[in-house]
Amino acid sequence: MAKTDRLFRLLHLIRGLTPPVTAARLAAAMEVSDRTIYRDIETLRAAGARIEGAAGLGYTMTEDPALPPQTFTQLEIEALVLGLSDVQARGDAPLAAAAADALTKITATLPERQQRQAVQAINLVHRFAQPAAPAIDITLLREASWAEEALEIRYRDNAGAVTNRRVHPLALAYLDNAVMLLGWCCLRRDFRQFKVTSILAVQRTGDSFRPHRVPLLRDYVARLRRGRNPAPPPRE
Known part of the structure; x- marks a missing residue:
């Protein structure tokens, strides 16, 4: 994996995993060494990402310069969570994964109060029946x-x-x-x-x-x- 792609992947994991996320967990997800994670985090910090934490303690993203801040009403947040959750529930595997990634990215751009609203959204999706899986991709x-x-x-x-x-x-x-x-x-x-x-x-x-x-x-x-x-x- 190219270094640029690896850094974007690392940013996405730090955004999406429950903080603080340890270097060992990041290394396992990225299939690289802990040492590579330490170096890449320093590279992201040098580029302006505010990542708090240290080796042995875990890391938390406090400000992400790659994503501009967003402002939504609480009802808009509920609509986004509901819609993307429905795609995750009924979409094919690549589409469901894309919906999960999109929700992670959107949530990461929200102020802290609205991040809590997204995590604690009251509208939930559950489908008892799923469409049959197609034979083709x-x-x-x-x-x-x-x-x-x-x-x-x-x-x-x-x-x-x-x-x-x-x-x-x-x-x-x-x-x-x-x-x-x-x-x-x-x-x-x-x-x-x-x-x-x-x-x-x-x-x-x-x-x-x-x-x-x-x-x-x-x-x-x-x-x-x-x-x-x-x-x-x-x-x-």
Whole structure:
């Protein structure tokens, strides 16, 4: 791991772990020696990070120059905690981890009083049922949507028929009991919802459909608003 990446990782751990956090615990999480942790903490201090503590006592972040201060109302804090906790509860593993990291970073920017409000938030999330895990890596769908890149998918439809499709991915929709890929199906020449757990295989093509994603998504939303298609697009 490059030193810059290691320092960012160390900052994140000091922000997120219950203080004071010992060098041994940081070293175990970073998979480096205690001596490396001591050196890196001195480097962060020299760069302006206010990290209190010492070897054998543990460390606490008292001021983080990498993050600007934020001010939220208590209700806004509750909304942030609730929303990100829900993503942690129902998102795929990378998305859940990103939500946890985002909450840690946001909390670290708050004044001390508001940090306590975030830690002691009264709105909690618990989901008794989780959507079935997909057979494919949902990260591929997310990255292709960001990149506006066509996908080749192998899909089992509601009737059990398996087909190969080229899809222009537009968005992922998290419904109560399923995650759907919203996209333009080149085979059907129309919008479709593909249940992620019914996608048997997926491959990125490298073929861009930019700048068509924004117009496609805009047309899809406009169709729903006009009531021409009051129900969701057909599930394939």
